[in-house]
Amino acid sequence: MSLAPTPASIEARERPAGERFGVASPPLGPFLAGIGGTPLVPLRRVAAAELKPGVELWAKLEGANPGGSVKDRAALNMVLEAERSGRLRPGMTILDASSGNTGIAYGMIGAARGYAVKLCLPANANRERRALLAAYGVDVVLTDPLEGSDGAILRARALAAADPSLVYLDQYRNPANWGAHVRSTGPEIWAALGPRLTHFVAGLGTTGTFMGVSRALRQVHPSVRCISVQPDGPFHGLEGLKHMASSIVPPIYDPGLADEALSAPTEESLRLLHRLGRSEGILVGPSAAAALWGAIEVGRRLDSGVIVTIFPDGADRYLSDAHLFQPVGGGAALPRTGREG
Numbered sequence: 001m002s003l004a005p006t007p008a009s010i011e012a013r014e015r016p017a018g019e020r021f022g023v024a025s026p027p028l029g030p031f032l033a034g035i036g037g038t039p040l041v042p043l044r045r046v047a048a049a050e051l052k053p054g055v056e057l058w059a060k061l062e063g064a065n066p067g068g069s070v071k072d073r074a075a076l077n078m079v080l081e082a083e084r085s086g087r088l089r090p091g092m093t094i095l096d097a098s099s100g101n102t103g104i105a106y107g108m109i110g111a112a113r114g115y116a117v118k119l120c121l122p123a124n125a126n127r128e129r130r131a132l133l134a135a136y137g138v139d140v141v142l143t144d145p146l147e148g149s150d151g152a153i154l155r156a157r158a159l160a161a162a163d164p165s166l167v168y169l170d171q172y173r174n175p176a177n178w179g180a181h182v183r184s185t186g187p188e189i190w191a192a193l194g195p196r197l198t199h200f201v202a203g204l205g206t207t208g209t210f211m212g213v214s215r216a217l218r219q220v221h222p223s224v225r226c227i228s229v230q231p232d233g234p235f236h237g238l239e240g241l242k243h244m245a246s247s248i249v250p251p252i253y254d255p256g257l258a259d260e261a262l263s264a265p266t267e268e269s270l271r272l273l274h275r276l277g278r279s280e281g282i283l284v285g286p287s288a289a290a291a292l293w294g295a296i297e298v299g300r301r302l303d304s305g306v307i308v309t310i311f312p313d314g315a316d317r318y319l320s321d322a323h324l325f326q327p328v329g330g331g332a333a334l335p336r337t338g339r340e341g
C-alpha cells in the first residue's frame, strides 16, 4: 500500500484548515494546511497526587504544528489578513519583532508563500532559534539582550518608520494575532470538550493566545473561567512570556478578559517541566511549564472540573539551554546498557 498522499487526501487535509483560516485563494497547500488541529491530551499522572479525582487536566500540544509552536497559527493568520487587505503582495518583505517562535513561523510561511522576512530578535535568543531562522533564510537584526523583547519591538518600529516598503505585521498590535485563536484554537478546544470544560489557563506573551481562545470560548460557553499566567518578576527565564508590569504592554492585551491573573514562579515551573517529561512523556518549553503550574494551582482548589491549558512549544528548541537540560554524561556518547531498542 502506498503511503503517498492522494489528491483526494491532500484536498481533505487542506479543506478544514483552509476553512479555519478563511482561505479561498491562493490555497494554503497541504503543508501549511497542517497548521492547527493539534493534539489535546489528558494529563493523568503529573499532578495526580495534588488533585481530587474529579479534576481533569488537559493540554493542547502546540509543538505539533509544522513550525513547532503555537505561533504558526498567529503568523499564518496575520500573513493571510495582510494578503487580503492588499498590504502584502508576493516579493515583499515581512517585518516583525519576536523572541523567536513567531519569527520561525514567518520564515516557514514566508518561504512557502513567496515573501522575504526580516526579524528583530534579542541577541540572547538561543542556538536552536537562531539556527532555525537562518535555515529559513530570515534576515535577523539582533537587538540588545538586556532590553529583551521590548528592545526588539523598538527596533522594528524604527525600521518600519525608516522603510515603508517593509510590511510590519506588528504581532503585539495586530488583531489577526488573537483572531487566529478565535478561528482555530478556541473552536478546536470546544469541539473536543464542549460544555464539560470549566477552566481555561494560558500564559501571556503577546497575549494573542489568551485573548483569542478566551473570547472564542466565552462566546459559546459564558460560564467558562479564563485564567492568565505571567512570570512573577521581570527576570524570569520563562521564554515567550511577558511580565506585564515591567514591559511594553501589548496593545492587543485586555486584562479585563481574565477572571484571574496568576504569577508563575520560575523555579517551580521548571521543576514541573521535568516532572511532566518523566511522568507523561511530554517534553515542553518553559512557558508551557508555567502554564502547567497555573493549571495545577487552579485544579488544587476544585472538587471537580475540566481544565484546559496550552503548551506553546516542545523542548526540542531549548536543548542547548544548559540550565534546562543536561546531556547524560556531560555530552559524551551514552554507554550501552543492554536495554536499548
Ligand SMILES: Cc1ncc(COP(=O)(O)O)c(C=O)c1O
Binding pocket: 069, 070, 071, 099, 100, 101, 102, 203, 204, 205, 206, 207, 208, 209, 210, 239, 240, 241, 285, 287, 288, 312, 313
Ligand atoms: C514559547 C512561547 N510561549 C508562549 C508564548 C505566548 O503566546 P502569545 O504570544 O500568544 O501570548 C509565546 C509567544 O511568542 C512563545 O513563543
